[in-house]
């Protein structure tokens with residue numbers, strides 16, 4: 436394989452991103468998005484949260500779930516993802532990177548804290564309100580149900596402002 440100057444620069448960029456302390460912040464850098472796994476929300480009183488809990492990305496972009504606090508993981512909700520999408524399940528206390536190629540609505544949760552409401556949503560590509568409504572039909576228990584109501588409302592706002 437011939438490595439062009441352009442590819443080389445891309446690879447340098449990716450390496451720099453991983454090594455940079457900036458990657459610890461909940462920001463997106465050219466196709467890489469980060470979600471922190473936290474014991475306590477940065478604002479308010481919520482405990483066991485993903486930060487941010489809802490994000491909108493382009494197809495083919497990567498989300499890095501960061502084990503900022505220990506004792507959490509990120510796992511896809513197999514019932515809340517587009518057809519043909521790959522499931523994921525991170526180890527407890529470990530970072531995991533997930534590249535989402537298939538457009539649609541993805542639900543995810545922390546395995547030990549799902550019923551405590553540690554859940555989230557990722558909108559990939561061109562998502563419609565009908566897609567959100569379909570995902571919102573998936574049955575949720577306990578505090579996850581309550582938080583998903585908030586999160587679907589946040590997701591609907593993102594569609595409007597997109």
Ligand SMILES: [Cu+2]
Pocket residue numbers: 483506507508545546547548553
């Ligand atoms: Cu957790």
